[in-house]
Amino acid sequence: MWRYVVKRLFLAPVVLWVIYTVTFLMAVIIPGNPFKTGERNLNEDVQLAVMAQYHADDNWLLYREYLAGLFRPIQAIRGQGPLIDLGPSWQYCDWTCNQIIGSALPVSVGLGLTAMFLATVLGVPIGVISGIKRNSWFDYTSLSLALVGISLPTFVTGTALLILFAVKLAWLPVGGWGSISQLWLPAFTLSLPFMAYIARLTRLGILDVMASDYIRTARAKGLAPWRVVWKHALKNAFLPILSYLGPATAAALTGSFVVEKIFNIPGLGEHFVASVLNRDRAMILATVLVYSTVIILFNLLVDLTYAAVDPRINLEKQ
Amino acid sequence: MTTTAKKNTTIADEAPAANVPVRCLPWQRFYRNRSAMVSIVVLAVVLLTCLATLPISIDQYQLQQLDFNRQPPRIGPVFAPFGYDLLGRNLLWRCLFGGLVSLGIGLAAAAISVTIGTLWGLTAGWYGGRVDNVMMRLVDILYGLPYILMVILLKIAFEPMLIKLLNNVFGPGHERVANIIILFVAIGSISWLTMARVIRGQVLSLKTQPFIEAARAMGLPTRKILLKHLLPNLIGPVIVYATLTVPQAMLQESFLSFLGIGIGPPIPTWGSLAAEGVKAVNTVISFWWMVVFPSAMLGLTLLCLNFTGDGLRDALDPRLR
Numbered sequence: 229m230w231r232y233v234v235k236r237l238f239l240a241p242v243v244l245w246v247i248y249t250v251t252f253l254m255a256v257i258i259p260g261n262p263f264k265t266g267e268r269n270l271n272e273d274v275q276l277a278v279m280a281q282y283h284a285d286d287n288w289l290l291y292r293e294y295l296a297g298l299f300r301p302i303q304a305i306r307g308q309g310p311l312i313d314l315g316p317s318w319q320y321c322d323w324t325c326n327q328i329i330g331s332a333l334p335v336s337v338g339l340g341l342t343a344m345f346l347a348t349v350l351g352v353p354i355g356v357i358s359g360i361k362r363n364s365w366f367d368y369t370s371l372s373l374a375l376v377g378i379s380l381p382t383f384v385t386g387t388a389l390l391i392l393f394a395v396k397l398a399w400l401p402v403g404g405w406g407s408i409s410q411l412w413l414p415a416f417t418l419s420l421p422f423m424a425y426i427a428r429l430t431r432l433g434i435l436d437v438m439a440s441d442y443i444r445t446a447r448a449k450g451l452a453p454w455r456v457v458w459k460h461a462l463k464n465a466f467l468p469i470l471s472y473l474g475p476a477t478a479a480a481l482t483g484s485f486v487v488e489k490i491f492n493i494p495g496l497g498e499h500f501v502a503s504v505l506n507r508d509r510a511m512i513l514a515t516v517l518v519y520s521t522v523i524i525l526f527n528l529l530v531d532l533t534y535a536a537v538d539p540r541i542n543l544e545k546q
Numbered sequence: 547m548t549t550t551a552k553k554n555t556t557i558a559d560e561a562p563a564a565n566v567p568v569r570c571l572p573w574q575r576f577y578r579n580r581s582a583m584v585s586i587v588v589l590a591v592v593l594l595t596c597l598a599t600l601p602i603s604i605d606q607y608q609l610q611q612l613d614f615n616r617q618p619p620r621i622g623p624v625f626a627p628f629g630y631d632l633l634g635r636n637l638l639w640r641c642l643f644g645g646l647v648s649l650g651i652g653l654a655a656a657a658i659s660v661t662i663g664t665l666w667g668l669t670a671g672w673y674g675g676r677v678d679n680v681m682m683r684l685v686d687i688l689y690g691l692p693y694i695l696m697v698i699l700l701k702i703a704f705e706p707m708l709i710k711l712l713n714n715v716f717g718p719g720h721e722r723v724a725n726i727i728i729l730f731v732a733i734g735s736i737s738w739l740t741m742a743r744v745i746r747g748q749v750l751s752l753k754t755q756p757f758i759e760a761a762r763a764m765g766l767p768t769r770k771i772l773l774k775h776l777l778p779n780l781i782g783p784v785i786v787y788a789t790l791t792v793p794q795a796m797l798q799e800s801f802l803s804f805l806g807i808g809i810g811p812p813i814p815t816w817g818s819l820a821a822e823g824v825k826a827v828n829t830v831i832s833f834w835w836m837v838v839f840p841s842a843m844l845g846l847t848l849l850c851l852n853f854t855g856d857g858l859r860d861a862l863d864p865r866l867r
Binding site: 243246247250251254255257258259375376378379380381382383384387391475478482483485486489490500501504505512515516519520523 | 687689691692694695698699700702703704706707793797800801804805807817820821824827832837841844845846848849852853
């Protein structure tokens, strides 16, 4: 188990390096740079000096310098700066990428994790009930609702929920960030497609598991029906959901831009889109690297949980 | 107690068969799947309506009548059951024309993901060993990418290049064509990963079957074995995942439109129409028709595509779920 974790953790920097290179290539291909916008241009010499300062004039130098500057253990031990240094932002000269991401990432992660929590907590029971009460009205209603949840873009469902709960009923605030009441609507909106998918996976899992012999045994020895389901069936039916949770959490964390935009939440999504449109190369690299790290860590976490839950899985042999 | 027990036994007996007997032919199984059949009919109606009205909608979709801007739906004297948008364009024609663009994006992305995904999975699965290892690690890495970010980056990075290329080769004025092509490619090039994984798995299991071994023993060249014996057996999963890629791609296009980097105006798509409508929503006057009609058409189509995909999956391979 630990060997597997160490192996994966050693592989992670390699994966990040590949991602860094791919992103760097694309960031360089994007024409234009933030120091030559065409309006309020600097004096020619000053412009050259500024570009040289950010290594904007030499791509190969920028590639090496940025990569070399990323990880700074010595500086961190001496207390002279952060351990991971994502460099200064090209667009906002008063800010470093660390500061921007430090303020925006917790917001996006908080929103994404709440959404995944809601999706699991609501999706699993819905799936279990529709799996047990197969072909009942509950089954059909929840399945149809689930498919509607998958089939509508979040900006439509989000706006609909916003109008209903924040404007017409005025139960929840319209947007913004900072209090718990402001979290529910965006988190619920973001969770809808994942909830739908989890409910469907749970239903299928329950249907499969309920046909197996050990459930018949459990029922034959006289266990209460809910106990058979919650203690015996769900444990096995949960495995496919668990393996879905990794990529889903990653998608919820990275895919939250639309929701952030609707509910006016100061998350990382806005910064990424802005950085691409501003040709802010340092910020593009920083956002992609941070997001990728989060995704890699979540996938690892899910694989480990998977092995912990299912004793049949042997990670060493994979 | 007895009733619950009885109910549960029926569940247990039916469960593996997924509604319909497995012994039927695939198309019979699909034919008996009511929701999938209804979906196919609805999809056909939507597609045919969009196609049949193309001669009118292509003239009308960008016609601005500023007297009519933000007018609610009406039937007479002018036929505008979907109302008018912010610039006084008839939303009915915009929705019908936009539907074709949206569906085109979905189909193009599916085509790209089928081509790359099948070739990739086939090669990795067939050659196995180190080739397989390297190719699938690459897929793993791409899976680890924040893919919406990649779609955005791909789109913005390569669009100016393609515009320059097209303008140099075919003469000026190809901005819109480049815009659409790059969107197809950006969405398609991210969506082939699942396809590659599924195909590889299938190839790995098919490779050990006796009929492939027999083909090899007969001395057939690899190319022939792959094309004549392996590919026909892969058609099931390919169709299923292609069908499920279409709604995915259409949804992604709508997100890009919402962020303002989708297909450029004035060309409509269901996603961009819904996004425009959402942006027009305010608390004083609700221009509900600008959101409701495009999203309803988008939602209905995606719903039907998902139902069809699920139906195909149940019909073509009951074990694949």
